[in-house]
Structure formats: structure tokens, C-alpha cells
Amino acid sequence: MPPLLRGLTASISIAAGYLPIAFSFGLAAHQAGLDAHVILMSSVIIYAGASQFVLIALLAPGANLLAAIPTVLLMNARHLFYGPALLGRFTDPTHRLASPLLAFGLTDEVFAAAMNKLESIAPPEKERWYLGLQIGAYAAWILGTLLAIVLGGEFRDPPVFLGEALSFILPGLFFALLLDLNLSRWARIVVLTAAIGIILLQFLPVHHTLALAMVGGAAFNLPERRP
Structure with a gap:
């Protein structure tokens, strides 16, 4: 094709x-x-x-x-x-x-x-x-x-x-x-982002929660520095 x-x-x-x-x-x-x-x-x-x-x-x-x-x-x-x-x-x-x-x-x-x-x-x-x-x-x-x-x-x-x-x-x-x-590759990031969102949702509006959860999930996915 x-x-x-x-x-x-x-x-x-x-x-x-x-x-x-x-x-x-x-x-x-x-x-x-x-x-x-x-x-x-x-x-x-x-x-x-x-x-x-x-x-x-x-x-x-x-x-x-x-x-x-x-x-x-x-x-x-x-x-x-x-x-x-x-x-x-x-x-x-x-x-x-x-x-x-x-x-x-x-x-x-x-x-x-x-x-x-x-x-x-x-x-x-x-x-x-x-x-x-x-x-x-x-x-x-x-x-x-x-x-x-x-x-x-x-x-x-x-x-x-x-x-x-x-x-x-x-x-x-x-x-x-x-x-x-391929969720198995990103499972840790998906779970962490969801957890951050669920926690923040108890204290913040949805639009703030969404932005902060995405930033938090991305921060956990930063590549590690190699010596």
C-alpha cells in the first residue's frame, strides 16, 4: 500500500x-x-x-x-x-x-x-x-x-x-x-501522572490540575545524566 x-x-x-x-x-x-x-x-x-x-x-x-x-x-x-x-x-x-x-x-x-x-x-x-x-x-x-x-x-x-x-x-x-x-514502555509515567492528577484534583481546579500533572509526569521522564 x-x-x-x-x-x-x-x-x-x-x-x-x-x-x-x-x-x-x-x-x-x-x-x-x-x-x-x-x-x-x-x-x-x-x-x-x-x-x-x-x-x-x-x-x-x-x-x-x-x-x-x-x-x-x-x-x-x-x-x-x-x-x-x-x-x-x-x-x-x-x-x-x-x-x-x-x-x-x-x-x-x-x-x-x-x-x-x-x-x-x-x-x-x-x-x-x-x-x-x-x-x-x-x-x-x-x-x-x-x-x-x-x-x-x-x-x-x-x-x-x-x-x-x-x-x-x-x-x-x-x-x-x-x-x-506501547503502554508497557510508558506505564510508570502514566501511573505517576494519573496519581499526581488525582491528588491535585482534591485541592485545585481541573485546568490547573491537568497542567501540573502533565508537567509532573514529564519531569519524571527526564533522561538521567550520565557521568
Whole structure:
């Protein structure tokens, strides 16, 4: 199978999560009164998941772009670290695809999947495999947004169970990606991070707990210094 198609196949698990998340974004944007073309172009151009939900919260009450754009950029500043970490996995000296093309589709889930699987891809095929991974995820996000635009009028008052189900999609997606890793290799870090999170959750809000637990788990994974 060509590497591009293998990348598309590898994106199925991400696409399965992106469809309902993008649908919920489009539905929220539609209910906030944003025009259909604005909703669609935000997914086509911005393609930034949580940042698009924040953009709705800022633009719907009338905030101007001078306030919205810096907020979105700051939320996505983590990609400044994702890019260099991922670029080191492309070891083939014949670099064919432009870096902006490789960078555009870089999301949290694409990064996690690529970091896990690129090592098993032959060096000359890595870029095309990664491009397929990106295309599958991006297409699912656009499709989910389009479905929300088309069907938005049918969900003026969505049932409670639908909102609860959509809110679990993103954690479920990350859990599925975690299961796709070699957990025996990372078991100590996963257990330590979970333990830190459970303890801190008794004293801190969820968003603080999540950030501190990730930092704590990463600190335990620092390489040991050799004499």
C-alpha cells in the first residue's frame, strides 16, 4: 500500500473523534449566530480545535479581531515545540515536501500519532505517510463542520444526552491514542501522572490540575545524566 494511503488509514481513529468535535463546534457557532461562511472558513483556515470554540466566545458578543487573534495565537503557542520535536523524526536527506505544508495539519492528536508511529515508517516514506495522516484528520474536521452547517437548523434545542456525549469525545479520543501506544514502555509515567492528577484534583481546579500533572509526569521522564 502506498505510504499516503497508509497514513490515511492511520488517521481513521483521529477522524472518528474529529467528526463529532467539529460538528459540535459548527453547531455552537451556528447557535451563536455566526454566518455559515465564517463557520466554514474558520475550520478551513484556522483548523485549531479548542481555539475555534474560544473564537466563538469572543466574536459572538462582538469582540474585535485585534482581541481575538492574539488569544488564539497564544493558545496555539505549544505548536512551537511540537514542530521541532516532530521534524527530527524525518531522517531522509531528500526532503521533498515544504515545511509549511507539513506544519499546517499539525494538531495535538496528529502529533501524538506521528510521534508514536513514524519510527516504524521507512525514512523515504515518512513525509508521504505523515501527509496522509494530516489529510485524513483535516478532511474529517471540515466534514464535521459542514454537517453542522447543513443540519444546524435541526438542532435548535439538542437533547441533553447529545451534549454530554459530545463533551466526552475529546477525552475519549486522547484515551484511544494512549491505548495505541506501547503502554508497557510508558506505564510508570502514566501511573505517576494519573496519581499526581488525582491528588491535585482534591485541592485545585481541573485546568490547573491537568497542567501540573502533565508537567509532573514529564519531569519524571527526564533522561538521567550520565557521568
